[in-house]
Amino acid sequence: MTNLKSLTLRGLLASAIALAPLTTTAIAQDFAGENIEWTIPFGVGGGTDVWARFFAPQFSEHLPGNPNVVVLNVPGGGSITGANQFAMRAESDGLEILGTSASTQFPAILGDPRVRYDYADWTAVLASPVGGVVYIAPSYGVSGPADIEALRGAEIRFAAQSATGLEMPVLLAFAMLDLNIRPVFGMESRGAGRLAFERGESGIDFQTTPAYLSSVVPLVEAGNAVPLFALGVVNADGSVSRDPSFPDLPTFVEFFEQATGAAPEGEAFDAWRSLMLAGFSLQKMVVLPRDVPAEIIAAYTAAAQAIVDAPDFRERAGEELGAYTQLVGAEADAALTEALQIDPAVRDYLVTWLRDAFNVSF
Amino acid sequence: MLDAALLALGQVFTGAHLGFLVIGVFVGLAVGIMPGLGGIAGMSILLPFLYGMDPTSALGMLIGMVAVIPTGDTFTSVMMGIPGSSASQATVLDGFPLAKRGEAARALSAAFASSLFGGVIGALVLSVAIVMARPLVLSFSSAELFMLTLFGLSMVAVLSGRSLAKGIAAAGLGLIVGVIGTAPATGEPRLTLGIDYLYDGIPLVVVAMGLFAIPEIIDLLKRGNAISETTGLGGGWGRGLRDVLRHPWLVTRCAGLGCVIGALPGLGGAVVDWIAYSHAVQTSRDKSQYGKGDIRGVIAPESANNACQGGALVPTLLFGVPGSGSMAVFLGGMVLLGIQPGITLVQTRLDLTYTIIWSLALANIVGAGLCVLLARYVARLTQIRFVYLAPFMIMITMFAAFQATRSIADLVALVVMGAVGLYMRRFGWPRPALLIGFVLAPGAEGYLYQAVQFYDWDWIWRPGVLIIAAITVASVVLGLRYGADISSEGETDPAAAATRPRQMAFTALFLGAALACVVSALGLSFLGQVFPLTVGLLAGGGAVWVLAHLALGRASALHDDDAALAIAGRWSGRELYLALFVGVVAAIWLIGFLPAMALFFPLFLILIGKAPVIRALILTASALAFIYGITTAMSLRLPEGLILATLT
Known part of the structure; x- marks a missing residue:
């Protein structure tokens, strides 16, 4: 009787604690x-x-x-x-x-x-994980790390969402390469940023892998965009390997090395790796x-x-x-x-x- | 191209595709009728079934759902004065007065017929445009989009009614409310008062329902009879259809307008109904009935909003950038089906693209047809004594507002906006102007900032900018010349001059908000403060102008619905009803949504509605069952209540 009573009480309580599932009675590994x-x-x-x-x-x-x-x-x-x-x-x-x-x-x-x-x-x-690619308008005449001086010489606009969003490691990469990038913040999405690039409003852009494959590859094939580098995959030990989606594109680290003649290092590179690990890997x-x-x-x-x-x-x-x-x-x-x-x-x-x-x- | 189109046409009419499309239409109508729900709720119903479905049928189902959302939401706009979604806000202006006049069936069937034609025209335009729309979409840069927001704001000149000063002050307040949140350029919090809820800004559905639904509910409660002032159903559905057939060019023009505006990513469908409405007003010879129940005021926005969905497919399919809120949802569904939208899709799978377009046309036809059938019965709701309807409407308003961000703060914001709307109505301020300002604030600021960053000030000389500027100037001139006849807020009572101090006090609140906006902007960085300073000064200037008119006793500015009562020393009881809303929100906050409704329903029905106890209990039980049912069916949330939250 008391059992029954306490059961009813428990039932009442349970239904009172509206819709909170009765987990205590469930066996741990069975979610039936x-x-x-x-x-x-x-x-x-x-x-x-x-x-x-x-x-x-x-x-x-x-x-x-x-x-x-x-x-x-x-x-x-x-x-x-x-x-x-x-x-x-x-x-x-x-x-x-x-x-x-x-x-x-x-x-x-x-x-x-x-x-x-x-x-x-x-x-x-x-x-x-996800990866991404940085690409540039052909008008700058840049096709790879060898053209770094041409790249540094121009003020290039970049349509971004915010300084602290997904583009943060990309912005940091630009800063490490000592480029003259003028970000325009407030884009509603990466897609809106890509539209700005296609309109010619921005000169450099970045897309994550799925959007790059479906929307930027046609631009590259038509000669309206030139890929510069893939961000690369940052492993848990800090090493950076090529992006499996873009085995033919250099990683940012390779691009940096070839452009400047030295491997990236220091606090900026540590910060870049942390952001890449947390945001992309x-x-x-x-x-x-x-x-x-x-x-x-x-x-x-x-x-x-x-x-x-x-x-x-x-x-x-x-x-x-x-x-x-x-x-x-x-x-x-x-x-x-x-x-x-x-x-x-x-x-x-x-x-x-x-x-x-x-x-x-x- | 023609082969692909014909192939797709065959696909659309196969049994399975048609069947799933109709299922989608049913879901779309169900969530469209319920204010506050929309494509997102519809998606959460359909998504679990998408997994493993044949892509063509699944696309049909998704399109069926998305296409008819601006059709179903007309019911609440016309019948109850509640803007069902952002697409049907302007429909309220004339649709609801028609319902009050006992012509709900006419208004509804005109709306559905317009939706049907608008949707089909939209799909036709789309089927031609999709292969060549790319340059059009790309030619609209941030500069042109900024000019379009200015064009949208110029609609205030048409919608201000008798007092342009009030229109400017109201639009200014709307822009200030739109500033609340984080600055698009710098991410700085503005006017957030340190409240987390305000960091994302106040949701549109909360502002729209607060401004329109709450004042109407209170007004109807005060009057104490049914929504319809007459007993007949007024001509019925055949008349509405004839109304539409009598204005074929209006339908075509508004559908074209809707299609183009829908195709521009970023502007969204939120303004298309207002632009269509203003267009109808500007091109009509006799404007005296607008705002009081002119059927053209229903036809214009409804033809535009369904066509807008078709237009919104253009950037979604061509660029993978959603053209509207429901298109964002549709885009997610496509990705889930393994279809990556983008130019590759249109180039390589033209048949699939046309399947989507034809499905859109078909869904519009099926959806509008179903609604016309339904309208004959739903229109009878306007004959019911309003005290019986009121608790349902209050429940639905609260439910819808809470779905905006699932925060109790949604309900607080709803009641605050409701109070603003209530007094704006009383003192004859144009509420549509506030809403337009609110809707356009983020676009106006964001696009101007982008245009200046991308082009410096050279953007002013872009040809597109100049064209839109010319259209805007023409629209303002026309609006000022003819706009004075249109009023969404009723006639002026000659006694209004007697309550001038109150009217001035209310105007002072607008001035206060403007000052607060300016003062708070002073502490921000340059890019963060430019916009709030500008709109603060605009709103402040408008408010000062209104104050001057009031002080001078200008008839255009004087307005007080309660003036006669106030002179007689009586009280209209507005505050009492507003207190009722506050009480319901407090109860929801304390004990949760369902228990609060379980208390509120019988109390209201018995005490205010004088309903027999049995009937009150039956109504309560069915209301609770209804809301519980849709909440579980769509895996939504209801407020839990503070007491329960602390217990667990």
């Missing part, structure tokens, strides 16, 4: 009948949203018990709002996960006062609160591994995920820890550079 809520701090239809919606049904298929994986879009503050909300609310029951992107990582690195999340509290189970991540039980993390890792290992994964992922190797489980988490443990000197360098070059302060 559960809803997994995947917070995406961006709007519907954007890059990160599409990425999440590509993976969501596959997680549903590969997690034990085939839970329902629901994408919850919480846009705002360039992803800070949604990430803050996740940091504040997420339980450690493995039923709430977060998808992050470069614009979630960069403010955390820079110490933006609006950021109330800490990557140290999170563990990554899957990370999708790990561009989009699935994270869970670090205090989630180990067996749940293991279940997510196994599911991510199964998704990535599926024989038709490459084909289905298509251009959107490109030719990049997806990082899974411990590998992703190690890279995350590496990327977000930023040396205070490097942070100071970045903050000073942003203030001096673009008048951005925190």
Whole structure:
């Protein structure tokens, strides 16, 4: 009787704590009948949203018990709002996960006062890298690193979204090459920046791999754009290798070496590598609160591994995920820890550079 | 090209494609009718099914959904005066007065027929334009886009009604509200008062519903009868159709306008309805009925907004840059299907491109047809006693506002904007002018900044800029000559002169906002402060001008709906109803959305509506079931309530 009573009471309480799933009774590794809520701090239809919606049904298929994986879009503050909300609310029951992107990582690195999340509290189970290419209008007569003086000689406009967004390592690369780039901020998207390039308003541009392949390659073939360098893939040990999507293009490091005769080094290069690691090598991540039980993390890792290992994964992922190797489980988490443990000197360098070059302060 | 077009036509009419398209249309209508929901909610319903679907059928389903959103939202614009989405704001101006006059069925069927023709014309233009639109889109640089925002702002001259001074002050306030958030050039926070919510600016849906829906709900509650002042349904749906057929050129012109404006990425569909509306006003001989229920005021925006969706496909398909909010969603869906939009798509998969275009035309026909059938029944809602409808409308308004950013601050902003709208209505200020200013503020600032950065000041001499400037000047001159007849805020009561102090006090609030904007801008960097300084001075100048007119006792500026009551020493009760909204928001904040509604519904129906208890409970239960149903079906969120949040 008392049992029954306490059960009813619990039931009442549970329904009163509206819709909060009864996780305590669920067996840890079995998500049967559960809803997994995947917070995406961006709007519907954007890059990160599409990425999440590509993976969501596959997680549903590969997690034990085939839970329902629901994408919850919480846009705002360039992803800070949604990430803050996740940091504040997420339980450690493995039923709430977060998808992050470069614009979630960069403010955390820079110490933006609006950021109330800490990557140290999170563990990554899957990370999708991305790359990108810098290209220039043919009118400057530049075709490679040998033409660096011609490149330095002209004032070139660059249509960018903001100084602290995805273009930050690109802007830093321009500064390291000592180019005379005049950024025009306030573009609504990288696509809007590309339109400005096609109109002839800007002379240099940068696109991530999928947009480059679908929209810039035709321009290059028609002789309306000249690729300069791919950013390259920054590995967790700091080395930089060629982008698998563009094996024929030099990386930024190669371009720098050939243009200046010396390898890049110093605080600027350290900062560039940190930004590349956090914003491109790990561009989009699935994270869970670090205090989630180990067996749940293991279940997510196994599911991510199964998704990535599926024989038709490459084909289905298509251009959107490109030719990049997806990082899974411990590998992703190690890279995350590496990327977000930023040396205070490097942070100071970045903050000073942003203030001096673009008048951005925190 | 012709082969591809014909091949696509065959594809569109295959059984599976047609079936999925109709499913998409149903979803699009369902989310379109509900204010605050739109392409994004529709997408979250359809996306889970896209996975593994045949791309042609899936595209048909997506297009079916996206195409009819500006069709379905007409219901709330016409029936309730709630702008269902940004595409139907201007429809409210004449559609709602028609409903009040008992001609809801006529207005609705005219709107749907215009949507149908507009959408089909848009698709026809698109099918020719898609192969050669590239130079057109590329010829509109930031400079031309800035001039187009100025052109949009010049609509204020048409929509100001009797007092241009009030129009300028109201548009200025709209621009100031649009400044709230981060500066596009520098990222500096402006007028945010340190509140996180304001960093992204106030969402459009919150501003539009606050300005239009809340004052109308309060006005209807005060009057205390049904929305329709007569008992007949006024001619019905056949008449609306005949109205449209009588104005074929208006429909064609507005559809063409919608198509072109939709094709320019960045300007978006938010202004197209206003531009079409102003165009209709400027080209009409008899303007006396605009704002009071002229059917042309419904036909123009509705023909333009569906055509606009067709236009918005141009940059989406050609450049992979979405032309509107719902196109951003559509673009995401395409990527998910493994189709990368961009020039490569149009060049190599012309058949797929035409499938998309024909699907758009077909979806418009199916959607408008379904709505015409539905309209005959929905129009009867205007006959119901308003006290029974009011709680539903209040619930839907709150629900819609909360979906903007899922923050309780959305509801606070809604009530604040509602209070502004309520007094603007009372004192005869043009609310459309405020909305236009708000919508265009980010574009005006962003594009001007970009134009100056890209071209220095040489941008002024670009041919496109000069052409648009000439059109703008002509539009202002015409607007000033004829605009005085149009008023969205009713007639002036001769007694209004007696309450001048109140009217001046309200105007002083505009002046205060302008001063606050100027003062706060002084502390910013040069690029961050130019725009707020300019609009602050503009709004301040407008407010001073209004004050001068009021002080001089000019009839054009004097207006007070409650003047007669105030002289008689009685109270209109506006503040009481506003307090009702505040109370509902407070209850939602404390105990959550559903419990607050469970309390508010029966209390309102029994105490104010004098409804029998049983009926009140049945209405409450069905309202709660409805809102709970769509929330779960579309995996949306409702406010949880502070008490629950602290408990867990």
